[in-house]
Amino acid sequence: MGLYAAGAAVALGAGRVLYLDDSPQRRERASLMNAETAPLALAEGRLASEQFDIVVEAAGDAAALGFAIESCAANGILTSVAIHLGATTPVPLTRAYYKGLTFATGRVQSRPTFPHAMACIACGAFHPEKVTHRIVSINDAIEAMTDPGPKVVFRCEPVNAPD
DSSP, X not given: OHHHHHHHHHHTTOSOOEEEOSOHHHHHHHHHTTOEXXXXXXXXXXXXXXXXXXXXXXXXXXXXXHHHHHHEEEEEEEEEOSOOOSSOOOOOHHHHHHHTOEEEESOOOHHHHHHHHHHHHHTTXXXXXXXXXXXXXXXXXXXXXXXXXXXXXXXXXXXXXXX
């Protein structure tokens, strides 16, 4: 999701898109969409040295969420597109409150946003295929779901019924 967010930001004309990720493969895909890239490097002690009006957190990690809050400018917008799977996730709400952040998370409502995404693809500005690393038959879905990504696309085709 972070790669799609970076690609969409570039396509929609954001002044600067910085994609941070420890995966060199995902950074390469973000570069293909004209995003500036660098390692996230939280384990090495990276601090939020820049402030952005819009930040997308896609790591699904409490440290990354805290970093995202620190990376938001005053009155910024933070969207978490990740699933935080722990029973609880510590969130520095006091810091977010004093910055006046708008925080959004949850599953996307695809139906109302789909036409806008398709229009962005149709105009040639957004290239989601640059995120895709593998296309498989829906018949191979069970095996393909273990693929670490970044993006597997399933091709629907008739399933051969046994005779």
